[in-house]
Amino acid sequence: MTTGLTMSRIPRPFDPLLGAEARSLVPSLSGDLAELVAGACGSSPYLKELTAREADWLPEALHNPQAAVEQVFAECRALEAAALKPGLRQAKRRLALLTALCDLSGGWSLEQVTAALTDFGALCADVAIKAEIANLIRRKKLPGLTEDDVATAGGLTILAMGKMGAHELNYSSDIDLICLFDETRFDPDDFYEARQGMVRATKNMCATLSDRTGDGYVFRTDLRLRPDPAVTPVCLATEAAERYYESLGRTWERAAYIKARACAGDLAAGERFLNTLRPFVWRRHLDFAAIQDAHDIRLRIRENKGTGGALNVPGHDMKLGRGGIREIEFFTQTRQLIAGGRDEGLRLRGTVEGLAALAAKGWVPQDVAETLTAHYRAHREVEHRIQMVHDAQTHRVPKSEDGIARIACLMDRDPAELQAEIRTRLEQVHELTEGFFSPGAAPPPAALAEDTAELDGAIIARWPTYPALRSSRGAHIFEGLKPELLSRVAKTAKPAETLLALDGFLAGLPAGVQLFSLFGANPQLIDLLIDVAGTSRDLAAFLSRNSGVFDAVIGGSFFDPWPGQAKLRAELKARLKLENDYEARLDATRRWCKEWHFRIGVHHLRGLIGGHQAGSQYAELAEVVIAGISPEVVAHFSRKHGPPPGRGAAVLAMGSMGAGQINSQSDLDLIVIYDSAGAEMSEGKRPLATRPYFARLTQAFVTALSAPMAQGRLYEVDMRLRPSGTQGPVAVSLPGFTHYQENEAWTWEHLALTRARVIAGDSGLATEIEGFRARFLSQPRDRAKVLTEVAQMRSRLAAAKSPTGVWDAKNGAGRMMDIELMSQAGTLTSPSVARDVPSGLRGAVAAGWLNDADAEYLAAGYRLFWSVQCAARLLSGKAIEAETLGEVGARFLCRATGFDTLEALEQELQARYSRCAALIGETLEREAADEDGQH
DSSP states (O other): OOOSOOOSOOOOOSSHHHHHHHHHHSTTOOHHHHHHHHHHHHHOHHHHHHHHHTTTTHHHHHHSHHHHHHHHHHHHHTOOGGGHHHHHHHHHHHHHHHHHHHHHTTOSOHHHHHHHHHHHHHHHHHHHHHHHHHHHHHTTOSTTOOGGGGGGGGGEEEEEOHHHHTTOOOTTOOEEEEEEEOGGGSOGGGHHHHHHHHHHHHHHHHHHHHOOBTTBOSOOEEOTTSSSTTTSOSEEEHHHHHHHHHHHOOHHHHHHTTSOEEEEEOHHHHHHHHHHTHHHHSOSSOOTHHHHHHHHHHHHHHHHHTOOSOOOSTTOBTTTSTTSHHHHHHHHHHHHHHHTTTOGGGOOSSHHHHHHHHHHTTSSOHHHHHHHHHHHHHHHHHHHHHHHHHOOSOOBOOSSHHHHHHHHHHTTOOHHHHHHHHHHHHHHHHHHHHHHHSOOOOOOOOOOOSOGGGSOHHHHHTGGGSGGGSSHHHHHHHHHHHHHHHHHHHTSSOHHHHHHHHHHHHHHOSOOHHHHHHHHHOTHHHHHHHHHHHHOHHHHHHHHHOGGGHHHHHTSOTTSOOOOHHHHHHHHHHHHHTOOSHHHHHHHHHHHHHHHHHHHHHHHHTTSSOHHHHHHHHHHHHHHHHHHHHHHHHHHHHHHHOSOSTTEEEEEEOHHHHHTOOOTTOOEEEEEEEEOTTOOBOOSSSOOBHHHHHHHHHHHHHHHHHSOBTTBOSOOEEOTTSTTGGGSOSEEEHHHHHHHHHHTOOHHHHHHHTTOEEEEEOHHHHHHHHHHHHHHHTSOOOHHHHHHHHHHHHHHHHHHOOOSSTTOOSSSTTSHHHHHHHHHHHHHTSSOOOOSHHHHHHHHHHHTSSOHHHHHHHHHHHHHHHHHHHHHHHHHSSOOOHHHHOHHHHHHHHHHHTOSOHHHHHHHHHHHHHHHHHHHHHHHHHHHHHHHHHO
């Protein structure tokens, strides 16, 4: 007789006499199939009973098991309501028997076995609940519903939790369910009557599945995973469940929802509910606090179930005991909770799949994932054999020799060898997981420096009063960190300065549990914190307000080279796709931008990149953000007022942003230019005339960038460089812009145009704007007039803004703005259309009013000044002062500029300021004198 089973193993009968009796139950079986049934029946009274009751059905089923399963499912779907209880019970007997034999023979994998059991559980729940809903509709107990609503169970959805949700049901599992109904399907006045009907349907469905009759039972049902089960009905409105999880949901419930799956009833409603719960389950930041929560749950389980004792295989609980199944599940789920909020690829229900994904993303070592996967499979096989013997919801290895021998027979193993293997696996699981949840006592921190008097005890004493340390849990976690923190503070060059900076960081933290847990799990972050805090109190204050950016450091690629615009655009686009509404996308953009902004700052701080690389990266990041957020603004605005008329608008970056070099504190000089292509109005629900349309769209765009939201603001925006400045419209038409530049603009506005660059908007419009810019700047100009006005501008700038000191590299004669002015004049008086300072200075050489040596000196001076400016903004957010710079800050400033001492750098700056100022002044005076001489 041919069979669909692959006989890789056949269990030996525990009792040969029972094995012989089993052969007589199904006399039509022979060969391997007869041996398989004999071994199963001889070792399991439960399987023997099932075989006796399904002897006539079994031979054909074994011939083609998969077809037999499908037939069982089809028969269940076709059952009439009156035949549901006996019909489902017979189906359960058949499925359990067939699945067990396929499992014992080695013909089905663990996943095939658990999938068959799980799919059957979902099918039974679905047919049972729909039968109850149909009955209530017929009796007019669900107001407003008709027979057409039976197909979606009237809006009642059943969520499979635990092993059923993950497709991991075992032979004698309870099925953990949460039943909800969509209250929006009913008139508000009918809510209470509808809820009463849904509760009745749920109770009857559970009875259909779990009541014991002469035919047995189908599944024991457990509804206790629902919100607050002691006081809530067995079926809740989805809105009430959402409110509960938003306000009272706990970590164990978050972990439970990793495996949640809509399995029966209204599947679409279930998926919508799970989608709304996504922010509750998957936190936006790395969630290392979940480790302690999971460990506490493990300890409570051990205490309540009595599974925390020494490891002894006889009587050991394979699920809850030391090194058992739950340890692997908790290890996997907790890792998923930590990082799944940031990485959607980790949001998998199955334990094996979850371990594989965690290993692929570097959260679990590959060898650890493979070992735990192998042990998980082996543990589940032992668990299945234990439950096969008596159909009991137990996970304990039998204590008696006979009991263990029976399990060994079902596995075709020697009892002693099996016990030794189980012990080894349990010990290895415990060893691999216990350290993650409950690391041993950390080695004592290195002794504080002898000069501990520098660590002001009064500062340390006030820490418990800070918001982040007021909760008992936050304070408890911090107490474990404090010795290490203080030890590292004491080792810095200026412990007193660093302690003050750390104090500022702690004072600004609104909460501490998550961050302190993050530090506990990743001690290397303490080094980074001390490095940042010891260098810049302002940057430490930024971190205290945005501590979530530490998440980025854990991602593994934090110190990789800069990825470039294309990859950044793709990453931001993918991040925005995860959000459902406009405000959420704006906040997601802010979080994403802050992470990358922080990354650039850390790379600069640690010398991985120089000031010019940092400036380029800050500018590229801003460009990616603007290019990514502008379509979101347009789409949101268009829903009310219609799409932009014509070709829409383009964003023109000016100043440093246009030149592709900004620092960590730069605001963005922008102009919005639109082309309505002759259209007078938009077409939408509330149409607007073209000019107010683009004016209001621009205001919305500026708000999206600069408004303070939950995640702060993106950038400050300055639009004063637009035509007519603050007196002009916030958005200008393309014809208006070109006319203004050609006929009305001042020379300083032409100078500003030399650095203009389109960074977002319609590609055709962008090309036309750049074409105009290039043509306009390339036109011949009166060099003397341009340089005369440049000289006048220098005088006005000097009168309006004097430098604050030697470290103010931007303002003042011979400094950055002065050199930028010369560079822009060089571009304006030559055929060059380049935007960067060195190219503009070379343009001045080509125009004949600056020599090569002077141009190179100015360019070298500008490079040094930019390095100082970029470092200063990272250190303090404003011009720095030597007396408040601190030793660590001074070292960073020297490293960033290539000088050995601060004194040498200061002397070089003074000399270059003077020389550059004199060189620029002499050049402009010479040109003016030459002009006068010609006249």
